[in-house]
Amino acid sequence: MDFMKVIAVAVVVALVMFTVINTLKTTTYRKMVSLLENGSFEEFHSKIDSRFMKTLFPKSAILDLKLNAALVEQKKKEATAILEQICAMPLTTPQKENYYMKAFNFYVGLEDAKNSKKYLSLINELPN
Incomplete structure (x- = not known):
């Protein structure tokens, strides 16, 4: 009892x-x-x-918040480094799409053709 x-x-x-x-x-x-x-x-x-x-x-949530801060503050170096860390992590296809789209839109806004093409290519490689 x-x-x-x-x-x-x-x-x-x-x-x-x-x-x-x-x-x-x-x-x-x-x-x-x-x-x-x-x-x-x-x-x-x-x-x-x-x-x-x-x-x-978890680390992924902290990196996501840091990425959002870097994007809002237009800190290209910081955003690039954080994106590399995030993309090196195991991500689901929807997560990859989300981060690739964020990166693509960010680099398009900065008129960075090289990185824009990189992330557009990664988006196009994702399964439909």
């Missing part, structure tokens, strides 16, 4: 922890996106590489 109570308490604690962590992740992600939308780049950059962020989010 006591064993069942221990299991029940453990399940309840696990559910509460799961809910708290997911809520924390959602609110933190929204806050980071909001910082980008409002042009608070300094605050964004001070938080994105924190231990808190690295503990809460």
